Amino acid sequence: MSFRFDLLHRDERTAGRVGVAHTPHGDLPTPVFAPVGTQATVKTLSPDELRELGATLILANTYHLYLRPGSDLVAEMGGLHRFMGWDRPILTDSGGFQVFSLETLRKVSDEGVTFRSHIDGSEHVFSPERAVAIQEELGADIIMCFDECAEPFDRAYSQAAMERTHRWAARCQQAQKRPDQALFGIVQGGIFADLRQESARYLSSLELPGYAIGGLSVGESKEDMHAMLDVTLPLLPEDKPRYLMGVGSPEDLVEGVARGVDIFDCTLPTRLARNGALLTRQGRLNIRNAQYTRDPAPVEEGCTCYTCRHFSRAYLRHLARTEEVLGLRLNTIHNVHFMIHLMGEIRAALLAGTFAEFREAFWAEYTIIPYEIRRANREARKARIAKG
Amino acid sequence: MSFRFDLLHRDERTAGRVGVAHTPHGDLPTPVFAPVGTQATVKTLSPDELRELGATLILANTYHLYLRPGSDLVAEMGGLHRFMGWDRPILTDSGGFQVFSLETLRKVSDEGVTFRSHIDGSEHVFSPERAVAIQEELGADIIMCFDECAEPFDRAYSQAAMERTHRWAARCQQAQKRPDQALFGIVQGGIFADLRQESARYLSSLELPGYAIGGLSVGESKEDMHAMLDVTLPLLPEDKPRYLMGVGSPEDLVEGVARGVDIFDCTLPTRLARNGALLTRQGRLNIRNAQYTRDPAPVEEGCTCYTCRHFSRAYLRHLARTEEVLGLRLNTIHNVHFMIHLMGEIRAALLAGTFAEFREAFWAEYTIIPYEIRRANREARKARIAKG
Numbered sequence: 001m002s003f004r005f006d007l008l009h010r011d012e013r014t015a016g017r018v019g020v021a022h023t024p025h026g027d028l029p030t031p032v033f034a035p036v037g038t039q040a041t042v043k044t045l046s047p048d049e050l051r052e053l054g055a056t057l058i059l060a061n062t063y064h065l066y067l068r069p070g071s072d073l074v075a076e077m078g079g080l081h082r083f084m085g086w087d088r089p090i091l092t093d094s095g096g097f098q099v100f101s102l103e104t105l106r107k108v109s110d111e112g113v114t115f116r117s118h119i120d121g122s123e124h125v126f127s128p129e130r131a132v133a134i135q136e137e138l139g140a141d142i143i144m145c146f147d148e149c150a151e152p153f154d155r156a157y158s159q160a161a162m163e164r165t166h167r168w169a170a171r172c173q174q175a176q177k178r179p180d181q182a183l184f185g186i187v188q189g190g191i192f193a194d195l196r197q198e199s200a201r202y203l204s205s206l207e208l209p210g211y212a213i214g215g216l217s218v219g220e221s222k223e224d225m226h227a228m229l230d231v232t233l234p235l236l237p238e239d240k241p242r243y244l245m246g247v248g249s250p251e252d253l254v255e256g257v258a259r260g261v262d263i264f265d266c267t268l269p270t271r272l273a274r275n276g277a278l279l280t281r282q283g284r285l286n287i288r289n290a291q292y293t294r295d296p297a298p299v300e301e302g303c304t305c306y307t308c309r310h311f312s313r314a315y316l317r318h319l320a321r322t323e324e325v326l327g328l329r330l331n332t333i334h335n336v337h338f339m340i341h342l343m344g345e346i347r348a349a350l351l352a353g354t355f356a357e358f359r360e361a362f363w364a365e366y367t368i369i370p371y372e373i374r375r376a377n378r379e380a381r382k383a384r385i386a387k388g
Numbered sequence: 389m390s391f392r393f394d395l396l397h398r399d400e401r402t403a404g405r406v407g408v409a410h411t412p413h414g415d416l417p418t419p420v421f422a423p424v425g426t427q428a429t430v431k432t433l434s435p436d437e438l439r440e441l442g443a444t445l446i447l448a449n450t451y452h453l454y455l456r457p458g459s460d461l462v463a464e465m466g467g468l469h470r471f472m473g474w475d476r477p478i479l480t481d482s483g484g485f486q487v488f489s490l491e492t493l494r495k496v497s498d499e500g501v502t503f504r505s506h507i508d509g510s511e512h513v514f515s516p517e518r519a520v521a522i523q524e525e526l527g528a529d530i531i532m533c534f535d536e537c538a539e540p541f542d543r544a545y546s547q548a549a550m551e552r553t554h555r556w557a558a559r560c561q562q563a564q565k566r567p568d569q570a571l572f573g574i575v576q577g578g579i580f581a582d583l584r585q586e587s588a589r590y591l592s593s594l595e596l597p598g599y600a601i602g603g604l605s606v607g608e609s610k611e612d613m614h615a616m617l618d619v620t621l622p623l624l625p626e627d628k629p630r631y632l633m634g635v636g637s638p639e640d641l642v643e644g645v646a647r648g649v650d651i652f653d654c655t656l657p658t659r660l661a662r663n664g665a666l667l668t669r670q671g672r673l674n675i676r677n678a679q680y681t682r683d684p685a686p687v688e689e690g691c692t693c694y695t696c697r698h699f700s701r702a703y704l705r706h707l708a709r710t711e712e713v714l715g716l717r718l719n720t721i722h723n724v725h726f727m728i729h730l731m732g733e734i735r736a737a738l739l740a741g742t743f744a745e746f747r748e749a750f751w752a753e754y755t756i757i758p759y760e761i762r763r764a765n766r767e768a769r770k771a772r773i774a775k776g
Contacts, residue, residue, distance in 0.1 A: 041707060041714045047698070069681070069706040077684055077702050085698040293457070296465055310435070310473040314465050318457040319429060325713055326429045 003182030003209050005241045013356040015260035018347055021241055023089045023141040024180050031257045033343045034059045034265040035336050040084040043270055044329040047085045054340045057089045059265040062134055063098035067117050071137035079139030091142040094131045100149040128171040136178045145172040147186040149215050158190030166202050173206055186214040191224045193231045200235035211236045212243040233260040250279060250342055254362050257346050269339050273331035276320045279338040283367040292317045305337035391570030391597050393629045401744040403648035406735055409629055411477045411529040412568050419645045421731045422447045422653040423724050428472040431658055432717040435473040442728045445477045447653040450522055451486035455505050459525035467527030479530040482519045488537040516559040524566045533560040535574040537603050546578030554590050561594060574602040579612045581619045588623035599624045600631040621648040638667060638730055642750050645734050657727050661719035664708045667726040671755040680705045693725035
């Protein structure tokens with residue numbers, strides 16, 4: 001079975017969309033948030049837990065799996081789905097982002113990229129053809145064209161990298177052998193609207209089954225990120241899914257969907273969890289904070305995740321302080337639940353025609369100011385009011 | 389509801405027993421192996437997983453919980469069961485073993501023990517009365533008398549420690565306020581048969597609801613351990629449960645049950661798991677070993693644990709090499725399943741009157757020689773035979 005995307009609904013007041021992607025490993029309702037399983041495991045979680053959390057798509061990293069355990073080994077073990085025990089859709093990146101982030105990046109030419117492994121210093125070459133071949137060995141449902149991820153603020157470099165990314169996309173398309181994987185193109189162009197538009201137009205002409213926006217959330221402002229989405233997404237074919245790579249936070253889901261993004265992935269919720277930062281509708285809560293020492297409440301009142309149904313903030317703080325592995329896991333469960341539940345509410349609101357109101361209500365409650373500071377501010381305000 | 393033990397069946401050919409302990413948190417079929425949850429979590433596992441693994445009893449450490457998060461906090465949060473989300477029986481040790489193992493042990497007198505915390509160096513005092521009070525705050529179903537754990541090879545010290553342990557047991561019994569907790573006495577006496585017998589006789593006279601054998605598996609030989617069980621257990625009241633503290637390995641369960649032990653606890657299976665050493669009926673298998681790199685087989689053919697049903701040795705090795713938390717957890721699931729399943733088979737064999745045969749079959753297959761070495765030996769032998 002090959003990949004197909006059905007656009008089911010368009011929001012009237014925003015660019016939000018509801019769809020479903022059909023993949024060899026089942027249907028993928030969009031918009032969707034994909035937790036990241038860099039090394040063939042979403043850190044701390046079992047596939048059963050991910051399924052119970054309602055995860056439908058996960059991302060795995062080509063660069064990491066190529067180095068360890070090796071994509072040939074994964075292929076020999078029956079592919080990534082079987083290897084990691086996950087039977088729902090998987091997306092692999094191309095390795096481009098990782099390779100271009102390496103301090104051990106050696107040589108970049110049209111032919112490809114020479115780099116040294118961050119693990120043992122051994123030398124390797126990625127090219128468009130090689131990146132596709134590795135992803136074919138891994139066997140994800142959605143695979144990505146090899147792209148050059150430029151530092152986004154330098155116009156000349158952004159343009160050169162974009163043009164190379166275009167040449168590489170055509171070569172990836174040529175190199176693809178497996179008909180059961182959907183090869184997505186990646187729009188580049190830094191923070192330059194005209195480059196982004198040129199990139200969207202060129203890649204659209206390749207008639208790929210889906211398109212990603214790459215090179216964002218790498219240091220530019222949220223305004224720049226939103227501006228790039230606003231100029232790029234309208235130029236991409238409406239009947240193809242749009243994937244915003246490496247984004248996001250809760251607020252990024254709301255704002256990305258409002259601009260027409262269908263697929264998101266980010267390590268943020270799982271990484272925050274391991275640091276004790278828990279997501280709530282009012283913002284982040286740091287469970288290591290002393291104020292939770294004797295707090296019998298769950299992380300978030302009304303949350304239906306396993307963690308909130310069974311454990312107090314006091315217990316989670318104890319696990320964090322004693323560096324118990326279960327703490328990492330219970331925190332991860334909460335944050336992944338938060339993201340998937342939020343996306344479920346977004347999708348329902350889009351279908352009900354109430355997404356604009358949902359977005360407004362979200363921002364009325366949510367703050368990027370840490371929860372503890374906000375609570376302290378609120379109590380200080382109350383105290384001031386009480387004093388008259 | 390208070391504690392009651394029913395002895396259901398005695399094996400005819402060994403000293404093995406089958407029973408059931410009734411506790412405020414449900415029935416506890418014996419013999420039983422208790423996984424250890426030192427800091428109010430069996431490392432890496434959730435309470436749901438423990439339940440699915442068939443765990444009925446877990447142990448938590450008084451010393452650790454007293455220091456972090458504090459037994460008063462645990463009491464305030466509704467007790468240990470509620471705090472850690474475990475609604476089946478819990479046993480707490482008295483803190484004696486930990487305190488006497490500390491490098492920061494300061495002063496020991498009949499009154500009690502002064503020590504410094506291994507975490508922050510703060511000074512604390514444990515006495516029989518204090519150890520009972522702390523365990524009453526924690527709220528386990530089975531609690532232990534405060535005992536002096538002597539180095540087991542010095543006769544004079546073993547005798548003095550045993551005598552102090554007896555005086556402390558009587559004080560613990562006096563100090564106990566909660567009627568819903570079963571206070572067990574601890575037999576001491578090092579590796580000296582007459583001391584062990586004296587200890588068993590004295591503690592029996594206190595008519596406690598259960599008895600533990602302490603101070604074993606601390607460096608003495610297996611022969612010494614077995615000899616101590618052989619001389620001690622026949623002197624303990626038959627209608628009370630017997631608990632062998634801090635033991636054991638798979639072979640210890642088989643041999644301990646054959647001598648009349650009802651309850652075991654040990655960190656070994658969970659600690660081994662985190663080091664990549666997996667239990668099988670043929671002995672230990674080290675999953676980090678290079679020979680498993682491309683091995684699609686489960687850890688143990690026929691094992692019904694979650695890990696063996698879903699994942700290959702190759703995947704577990706990958707998780708171990710990449711230091712992924714999921715690996716610690718999948719390994720722990722396998723080892724805890726192994727111990728609980730083994731005890732289930734032992735109990736069934738006792739009831740069927742086939743435990744002597746089971747014990748023989750166990751030893752025919754099991755070896756304490758690491759799995760890899762045994763396999764290499766077997767293959768070398770095969771090669772020699774093939775050559776003639």
